[in-house]
Amino acid sequence: EIHDLVTITIERLAEHLVIPMWDIDKDLVEKTILAYMMDKRIYAIVVKDEEDKFFQGRKRDQNWQIVETESEITGNFLTKSKEIISSGEEFGRVNNEKLGKVEIYITQKFVTTDLYREIIKSVVTIVIMDIAALSLIWFVTLSITRPVAKIVKIADDIANGDFSQD
Numbered sequence: 001e002i003h004d005l006v007t008i009t010i011e012r013l014a015e016h017l018v019i020p021m022w023d024i025d026k027d028l029v030e031k032t033i034l035a036y037m038m039d040k041r042i043y044a045i046v047v048k049d050e051e052d053k054f055f056q057g058r059k060r061d062q063n064w065q066i067v068e069t070e071s072e073i074t075g076n077f078l079t080k081s082k083e084i085i086s087s088g089e090e091f092g093r094v095n096n097e098k099l100g101k102v103e104i105y106i107t108q109k110f111v112t113t114d115l116y117r118e119i120i121k122s123v124v125t126i127v128i129m130d131i132a133a134l135s136l137i138w139f140v141t142l143s144i145t146r147p148v149a150k151i152v153k154i155a156d157d158i159a160n161g162d163f164s165q166d
Contacts, residue, residue: 002041002111006080009036010104014082017047021055021084021099029056036104037066044073044105047084050098059105077105 013036020028033045037058044059046069059069073079081103085096 002078002106002108005039005041006078006104006106009039009042009106010080010082010102012036013045013104014084014102015087017084017102018086018099021047021049022086026056030058033058034066040064041106041110042104043075043077043107044069044103046073046103046105048101048103050100052101055100073103073105075105077107079103079105 013032016032017029019025020032029047033047033056036042036045037060044057046057047055049055054070057069058066059073061067081101083098084100084102086099087095
């Protein structure tokens with residue numbers, strides 16, 4: 001799931017950055033980055049120009065707030081980059097011209113938390129199902145074995161000549 005998120009997000013992000021990068025519009029690039037960073041799993045997004053120089057970027061701080069960055073992003077992140085390519089000749093753009101590159105950094109922090117929650121839910125479900133199964137076994141055992149034991153006792157008594165059973 002996380003790999004699909006990275007792939008889909010980087011594809012869309014690169015596509016949405018074509019016009020802002022063509023126009024060299026830092027405000028629109030920033031708004032696009034901020035829109036994508038609404039997803040809490042995204043730790044950082046960095047946009048570089050056609051010469052691979054830093055153009056615009058945002059990352060999260062210790063409080064998970066979005067802040068500006070101009071430095072390299074380091075850490076244990078799932079990272080993917082994609083070139084921003086002009087895909088049409090409209091508005092005077094040259095087809096297939098490299099306008100820059102976008103890099104996305106996804107944290108696995110929330111994946112681990114979600115996985116932990118799922119494990120807890122599974123364990124609780126298994127414990128509840130085990131208790132229900134044991135209760136059913138206990139109930140069935142009592143409701144079947146007691147009458148059968150009583151029948152066996154009566155049969156033994158009759159076999160021994162005691163016909164006074166109810």
